[in-house]
Amino acid sequence: MENTASHSTAASPNLERRIKRQAWAPEHQLFATCAPGLEPLAAAELTSLGFRQVESLAGGAACAHRLDGLYGANLWLRCAGRVLLRLKDFRVHTWEDLPRQAAAIPWEVWLKPGAPLKVLVSLRASNLKHTGRIAEEVLAGASTRLAGLGLAPPTAALPQASDPAMVMVRGHERRASISLDSSGAHLHRRGYRLDPGQAPLREDLAAALLLLCGYGGNEPLLDPMCGSGTLAIEAGLLARRLPPGLGRAFAFQDWPCHRPATWDFLVRTAQKQALAAPPQPIYARDLAAKALHSARANAQRAGLEGSLILEQADFFEAAPPPCPPGLMVINPPFGKRLGSVRQARAFAQDLGRKLKSDYAGWRVGVVLYRPEWEELLRLRPLARLVAPHGGLTVTMLCGQV
Ligand SMILES: C[S@@+](CC[C@H](N)C(=O)[O-])C[C@H]1O[C@@H](n2cnc3c(N)ncnc32)[C@H](O)[C@@H]1O
Known part of the structure; x- marks a missing residue:
C-alpha cells in the first residue's frame, strides 16, 4: 500500500518523527470486534483481505499489520463492529503500573489535543478492580503525557457525546491491555440506511x-x-466488489498521525476495481x-x-x-x-x-x-x-x- 506524507503540515518536526516511528513504521496488533457467533466469518474476511496469522477469538478476530492495514480493515470488513488498535499490553503488579503504563503511550500520535475521550473498561478475573478508577487513571496517564509535551490534555467525554475518541481497557488475571478504537460509529452504520422500515436486519x-x-x-x-x-x-x-465503508467517516481520520493521501489511495483503488x-x-x-x-x-x-x-x-x-x-x-x-x-x-x-x-x-x-x-x-x-x-x-x- 502507498506511503505518503502526513496531513499534519502544522505538526512540529518532532511530532512528525514520532508519527513515523510510532504509528507508521511498526506493525500493530489489530482486533476486529464482531457480534458473538460471527468470529469465524470475521476471521475469514481478514484472511481474504490478505491479512496473515489471523486468529479467531471470543468477540472478534486478531491480526497484526501496519496502519494502512487498519484503514483497509475499516473500509472492507462487512461483518465486524470495530477495528481496535492495541496500544499497550502489560503485566499488572500494583495500581501504580496502570498510570505509569498509560503515560508511556505516545498519545500525541493518536489523540487530537483537547479531544473528548471515552474510556471503557472490561475486567475478567482481573487483579484490577473499580472500573471507574481504572478509566480515571488511563485518562490521567494520557493527560500527563500530553501536558508534558505542551499539548492540551483530553477531556472526559460527556455521556451524550456522539462518537468521541474511545479507548478500551481490558483486564484479565494479571495482565491489562489498552486499545484505541479506530472506527468511530459502529461499522454496521454504513450510512445508506436512513429509512429502516419494519424490523430491519442489522x-x-x-x-x-x-x-x-x-x-x-x-x-x-x-x-x-x-x-x-x-x-x-x-x-x-x-x-x-464495493467496500461497505465507502460512504462514511472513521475515527482514525481525526488522529494526528492520519495520512489522508493513504486513505484516498485505498478508496480510489477500491472504486477502480469495483x-x-x-x-x-x-x-x-x-x-x-x-x-x-x-x-x-x-x-x-x-x-x-x-x-x-x-x-x-x-x-x-x-x-x-x-x-x-x-x-x-x-x-x-x-x-x-x-x-x-x-x-x-x-x-x-x-x-x-x-x-x-x-x-x-x-x-x-x-x-x-x-x-x-x-x-x-x-x-x-x-x-x-x-x-x-x-x-x-x-x-x-x-x-x-
Ligand atoms: C422483517 S421484514 C424484512 C426486513 C429486511 N430484512 C430489512 O433489513 O429491512 C419482513 C418483510 O416481509 C414482508 N412480507 C411479509 N409477507 C410477505 C409476503 N407474503 N410476500 C412478500 N413480502 C412479505 C413485509 O412486508 C416486510 O417488509
Missing part, C-alpha cells in the same frame, strides 16, 4: 448471512421479503409498496441504483424470478417482535411448502427467531450460526431446498 448480520451462505455475487440472488433492502443491498455491495454491475441478477421483492420505496431510497444511497431489481410481489403468489436457481435470503416477518407465535409457526410452515414446490435447486439463507422452526422449512442444512440481534438470539441457517 447490516453486519445481513452480510454475515450472505457470507455464511458462501455468496460471492456469481449466482442469482433473491430476497423475497426485502423490507428496507438490507440483505439485497449488502449482496449488491458484495457482488460489485464492477459496474453485479455479474448475476439481484432481486429484492416485497409485498408492501412502502417497503420497496425505502429499499429503493437506501439502495440509491448505497450507490446501487440500477444494480437491484425491485419488484412488488407476494412470495406465496408470485412465480420465481426468471433466472436459474441461486441463493434466496429471507429475514421473514416472524419472531417475538412480529405477530403471535402461532401465526409465525404457520408462516414458517407455508414458507417450507412454497420452497419445496417452487424453488427446487435453490439454496436458502434464513434468519430464524426460534431454532425449532428449522424443521418446518424442510431444508437440507449446510451451515448455521447463532448470534444476538435486537435483544434476541437468532439462528442463521443456510440450507438446500
Whole structure:
C-alpha cells in the first residue's frame, strides 16, 4: 500500500518523527470486534483481505499489520463492529503500573489535543478492580503525557457525546491491555440506511448471512421479503466488489498521525476495481409498496441504483424470478417482535411448502427467531450460526431446498 506524507503540515518536526516511528513504521496488533457467533466469518474476511496469522477469538478476530492495514480493515470488513488498535499490553503488579503504563503511550500520535475521550473498561478475573478508577487513571496517564509535551490534555467525554475518541481497557488475571478504537460509529452504520422500515436486519448480520451462505455475487440472488433492502443491498455491495465503508467517516481520520493521501489511495483503488454491475441478477421483492420505496431510497444511497431489481410481489403468489436457481435470503416477518407465535409457526410452515414446490435447486439463507422452526422449512442444512440481534438470539441457517 502507498506511503505518503502526513496531513499534519502544522505538526512540529518532532511530532512528525514520532508519527513515523510510532504509528507508521511498526506493525500493530489489530482486533476486529464482531457480534458473538460471527468470529469465524470475521476471521475469514481478514484472511481474504490478505491479512496473515489471523486468529479467531471470543468477540472478534486478531491480526497484526501496519496502519494502512487498519484503514483497509475499516473500509472492507462487512461483518465486524470495530477495528481496535492495541496500544499497550502489560503485566499488572500494583495500581501504580496502570498510570505509569498509560503515560508511556505516545498519545500525541493518536489523540487530537483537547479531544473528548471515552474510556471503557472490561475486567475478567482481573487483579484490577473499580472500573471507574481504572478509566480515571488511563485518562490521567494520557493527560500527563500530553501536558508534558505542551499539548492540551483530553477531556472526559460527556455521556451524550456522539462518537468521541474511545479507548478500551481490558483486564484479565494479571495482565491489562489498552486499545484505541479506530472506527468511530459502529461499522454496521454504513450510512445508506436512513429509512429502516419494519424490523430491519442489522447490516453486519445481513452480510454475515450472505457470507455464511458462501455468496460471492456469481449466482442469482433473491430476497423475497426485502423490507428496507438490507440483505439485497449488502449482496449488491458484495457482488460489485464495493467496500461497505465507502460512504462514511472513521475515527482514525481525526488522529494526528492520519495520512489522508493513504486513505484516498485505498478508496480510489477500491472504486477502480469495483464492477459496474453485479455479474448475476439481484432481486429484492416485497409485498408492501412502502417497503420497496425505502429499499429503493437506501439502495440509491448505497450507490446501487440500477444494480437491484425491485419488484412488488407476494412470495406465496408470485412465480420465481426468471433466472436459474441461486441463493434466496429471507429475514421473514416472524419472531417475538412480529405477530403471535402461532401465526409465525404457520408462516414458517407455508414458507417450507412454497420452497419445496417452487424453488427446487435453490439454496436458502434464513434468519430464524426460534431454532425449532428449522424443521418446518424442510431444508437440507449446510451451515448455521447463532448470534444476538435486537435483544434476541437468532439462528442463521443456510440450507438446500
Ligand atoms: C422483517 S421484514 C424484512 C426486513 C429486511 N430484512 C430489512 O433489513 O429491512 C419482513 C418483510 O416481509 C414482508 N412480507 C411479509 N409477507 C410477505 C409476503 N407474503 N410476500 C412478500 N413480502 C412479505 C413485509 O412486508 C416486510 O417488509
